[in-house]
Amino acid sequence: MREFLSKITNSLDAIGFDDLILLPGMSSVEPSEVDLSTRASKGIWMKVPFISSPMDTVTESEMAIAMARSGGIGIIHRNCSKEEQVEMVKRVKRAESFIIRDVITIDPRSTIKEAAEIMEKNRISGLPVVEEGKLVGIITGRDVRFADPSLRVADVMTRDVITAKEGIKMEEAEELMKSHKIEKLPVVDEEGRLKGLITYKDIALRGRYGNATRDEHGRLRVGAAISPFDLERAKELSKIADLLVIDVAHFHSLRVMEATKKLLKEVDVDVVAGNIGTYEAAVDIISSMDVAGLRVGIGSGSVCTTMEVTGVGAPTPFAVAQVADAVKEMGADVPIIADGGIRGAGDIAISLALGASSVMMGYIFAGCRESPGELISIGSRYYKRHRGMGSEAARKKRMALDRYSQPAKGMPEGIEAFVPYRGEVNMVVEELSTALKAAFGYAGASSIEELWRKARLARKTPHTHERARDLIIPT
Numbered sequence: 067m068r069e070f071l072s073k074i075t076n077s078l079d080a081i082g083f084d085d086l087i088l089l090p091g092m093s094s095v096e097p098s099e100v101d102l103s104t105r106a107s108k109g110i111w112m113k114v115p116f117i118s119s120p121m122d123t124v125t126e127s128e129m130a131i132a133m134a135r136s137g138g139i140g141i142i143h144r145n146c147s148k149e150e151q152v153e154m155v156k157r158v159k160r161a162e163s164f165i166i167r168d169v170i171t172i173d174p175r176s177t178i179k180e181a182a183e184i185m186e187k188n189r190i191s192g193l194p195v196v197e198e199g200k201l202v203g204i205i206t207g208r209d210v211r212f213a214d215p216s217l218r219v220a221d222v223m224t225r226d227v228i229t230a231k232e233g234i235k236m237e238e239a240e241e242l243m244k245s246h247k248i249e250k251l252p253v254v255d256e257e258g259r260l261k262g263l264i265t266y267k268d269i270a271l272r273g274r275y276g277n278a279t280r281d282e283h284g285r286l287r288v289g290a291a292i293s294p295f296d297l298e299r300a301k302e303l304s305k306i307a308d309l310l311v312i313d314v315a316h317f318h319s320l321r322v323m324e325a326t327k328k329l330l331k332e333v334d335v336d337v338v339a340g341n342i343g344t345y346e347a348a349v350d351i352i353s354s355m356d357v358a359g360l361r362v363g364i365g366s367g368s369v370c371t372t373m374e375v376t377g378v379g380a381p382t383p384f385a386v387a388q389v390a391d392a393v394k395e396m397g398a399d400v401p402i403i404a405d406g407g408i409r410g411a412g413d414i415a416i417s418l419a420l421g422a423s424s425v426m427m428g429y430i431f432a433g434c435r436e437s438p439g440e441l442i443s444i445g446s447r448y449y450k451r452h453r454g455m456g457s458e459a460a461r462k463k464r465m466a467l468d469r470y471s472q473p474a475k476g477m478p479e480g481i482e483a484f485v486p487y488r489g490e491v492n493m494v495v496e497e498l499s500t501a502l503k504a505a506f507g508y509a510g511a512s513s514i515e516e517l518w519r520k521a522r523l524a525r526k527t528p529h530t531h532e533r534a535r536d537l538i539i540p541t
């Protein structure tokens with residue numbers, strides 16, 4: 067028994083993306099026929115398998131809106147106060163909806179000046195006029211622009227408002243607005259009390275983003291990152307977000323798991339647990355709590371230094387394959403999110419082939435227009451900022467804002483970097499999807515589930531791809 071030596075001789079290969087290549091297989095599938103739809107968690111369906119990371123240089127409202135419109139989902143980061151995170155989630159839920167529920171209204175006794183200010187502040191073009199809960203009129207930007215600012219709303223508003231009843235179908239609402247040439251349709255109950263507002267803009271947007279990830283009310287879906295130790299924040303977010311993602315470096319840790327068990331009893335929404343990196347972690351979690359998904363990969367991220375700093379890691383492909391086996395062997399229905407180190411469609415294809423249902427990306431989306439942060443020009447190129455949530459600067463911010471943040475460890479495990487500017491999220495999603503569909507075509511799979519069954523992988527060697535040495539590649 068060579069106990070210690072066997073730790074080496076029995077060690078596994080911690081395979082990374084660059085060690086693997088997807089093999090071509092017999093195919094009857096055209097890339098254009100490939101269906102990339104999948105689940106982010108047990109209950110959340112998406113048209114494309116992409117999730118933006120909960121990092122403060124990646125996902126705030128604008129990114130989450132763009133991700134959901136493109137058919138994926140964004141997870142709002144937790145490196146801010148509870149109030150800020152709640153507001154960011156709300157902004158996404160308000161961005162589009164068939165019937166707006168928290169309608170901004172005005173009292174008939176208010177002045178035109180006040181009405182104009184409310185419209186400008188909220189960037190809206192009209193206000194239902196409400197007196198004691200009942201709809202008494204409507205006032206629009208045009209009414210306000212041409213009226214004396216000191217007049218009362220009641221003097222200028224339109225009184226016989228075209229309204230809709232609860233339960234109206236989208237097509238009916240569109241027809242009604244078209245035939246009356248109006249852009250706002252208040253929804254009222256039998257007593258004339260205002261229940262909601264339908265706007266033409268929202269209906270038009272729905273047609274424009276046919277792939278969007280929406281809830282049952284037509285609102286864009288959004289996730290939020292949480293710490294399992296901040297129950298108060300999790301409960302509040304669970305009432306508005308579609309998905310909660312536990313955001314800790316090492317979920318397979320007793321305190322984190324115990325806190326999560328408690329949390330699961332308090333919230334009524336899908337909760338994804340992570341990050342984990344091993345078969346054993348997946349078994350322990352699945353056998354002890356009912357999570358809606360697993361976020362998998364430790365230390366592989368583009369701005370991670372966990373492997374250098376601690377010597378610990380579970381590279382994303384290696385981790386995903388282990389967790390996928392555990393899920394399968396336990397007969398569980400738990401979608402896997404591959405997280406960390408993804409640089410393009412090839413890495414995504416490998417993650418999915420190894421059993422993931424979707425991928426989470428920081429590096430790719432940090433460079434998009436919709437990520438937080440300014441465009442930076444270096445030389446003749448443009449960049450945006452990206453930083454690890456365990457980096458010095460990110461940790462400092464969290465500690466200052468969040469009284470629940472007791473750092474588990476003393477040293478940073480992430481860095482700050484610049485990533486190339488990539489343009490808008492919808493274009494990036496389109497490009498990734500096109501390349502991914504081509505990969506599925508090569509592998510002979512028309513869906514992600516078929517890829518799980520059919521895809522075969524090979525290990526690369528230093529000679530896997532050698533170009534002619536005298537080739538000149540123009541830059």
Ligand SMILES: NC(=O)C1=CN([C@@H]2O[C@H](COP(=O)(O)OP(=O)(O)OC[C@H]3O[C@@H](n4cnc5c(N)ncnc54)[C@H](O)[C@@H]3O)[C@@H](O)[C@H]2O)C=CC1
Binds near residue numbers: 321363364366456479
């Ligand atoms: N996915 C990854 O590979 C990594 C991600 N991160 C990111 O950095 C941020 C901060 O993560 P945390 O440091 O976990 O946040 P944190 O400081 O809020 O820690 C949360 C809890 O996780 C547990 N934990 C964390 N590291 C541990 C370790 N080395 N050993 C035992 N238990 C540990 C502790 O119970 C700790 O209280 C998060 O956004 C996280 O996603 C950080 C490192 C690696």
Ligand SMILES: O=c1[nH]c(=O)c2[nH+]cn([C@@H]3O[C@H](COP(=O)(O)O)[C@@H](O)[C@H]3O)c2[nH]1
Binds near residue numbers: 366368373428
């Ligand atoms: O070791 C780490 N130190 C950090 O400071 C850190 N911040 C984020 N993450 C993880 O990296 C993922 C995003 O990875 P990419 O940028 O490669 O897409 C994210 O989704 C996280 O899982 C970190 N890992």
Ligand SMILES: [K+]
Binds near residue numbers: 124433438
């Ligand atoms: K950024």
